[in-house]
Amino acid sequence: MKQPLCLAFTDFWEGFECNPTGKSHFDNVFYKILSERFDITISDSPEFLIYSVFGSNHKRYTCPKVFYTGENIRPNFRECQYAMTFDYLNDDRHLRFPLSAVTLYEWGILDGFEKHIDCEQVKREKTQFCNFLFSNPNARERNTLFQKLSKYKRVDSGGRAFNNLGYYVDDKMKFLSQYKFTIAFENSEYPGYTTEKLVHPKLVNSIPIYWGNPDVHKDWNTKAFINAYEFSNDKRLIEYIMEIDQNDDLYFALLKQPHFTTPKSYHLDRHALISFFERITQP
Structure with a gap:
């Protein structure tokens, strides 16, 4: 049985879908990956907020916040409890999940990006x-x-x-x-x-x-x-x-040449994101 999880998304880049209202297909990379493990609902009163750098709407939320950026910007842990960036940061509050991994998953190939070249x-x-x-x-x-x-x-x-x-x-x-x-x-x-x-x-x-x-x-x-x-x-x-x-x-x-080193970096694996949320959502 999947664990229930109530989320909200805000302050992402143009084209990133933050709200599935009225949509039969919710094209949101974090939602799609985390749905493998969690039964997710989207609410304006969430358990966790996932937000990025393109706005300040995140400031009105009082729940635990997870910061994400694909930009060359450091996380500010005075504004968020957790962060997902491309940094090599040795901190339990942080997951290295670079924009390159998000891009691969958006194309449906995070786990199967192999070469068969003519x-x-x-x-x-x-x-x-x-x-x-x-x-x-x-x-x-x-x-x-x-x-x-x-x-x-x-x-x-x-x-x-x-x-x-x-x-x-x-x-x-x-x-x-x-x-x-x-x-x-x-x-x-x-x-x-x-x-x-x-x-x-x-x-x-x-x-x-x-x-x-x-x-x-x-x-x-x-x-x-x-x-x-x-x-x-x-x-x-x-x-x-x-x-x-x-x-x-x-x-x-x-x-x-194959795209990845062997073994593939953990930080380019969707299971890294799932494991991170399993840990931070524990009571």
Whole structure:
């Protein structure tokens, strides 16, 4: 028998469903995962509130609060009793559950993200070299790589930052799927901070060129993408990108690599979230 659990959600990003009222399908990643263990009801007078950083509505609740963020922000335990972030934080009140794990579950593949690659077919599908899809122009490392790599070959920018297409991309995944490489630099750098920027290109077999989490190797197999941390400077990084671009054997070797380290990081497992709530809901 499932344990009853009354929850509320607030202050999440645009598109995140906080209230199932009038909906036959409640598309909320935390609700879906926790429903495997708990019989959940949504109420404005909950036992626990799960909230994020996009508002201040959480302040009106008096119940125990669970803070979640996929942003590069630290939890404030004066405002919440528990937190779920990407931090490596040794604290019983905290669960490391990075945005990359949420992204995988939203795509229905948190537990089954395996590779079955036809490399020749992938090569035929990749009609373009590299893309840069960002709205935030204030990321120095990312901008610098875009400018330097563009001297080798054109890098298509379909976002608001450095747009060179003449239009803004409205279907991100379709756009990424055309490209052999994707510049997948985070907005900022912090240990553990891995977002959808690494995951999305992987979903369409575009090789991520990644920077942002210096500990990315703890969760992901860095032989399956281009990890900027393995190069002493941009010149060496770009030389490696050029080498892969010009050598199918190296390119195919990257494509064939499994996504995860073995065993897969506990922090990318939905059971980590379930176990965390089993513990914090105990009387």
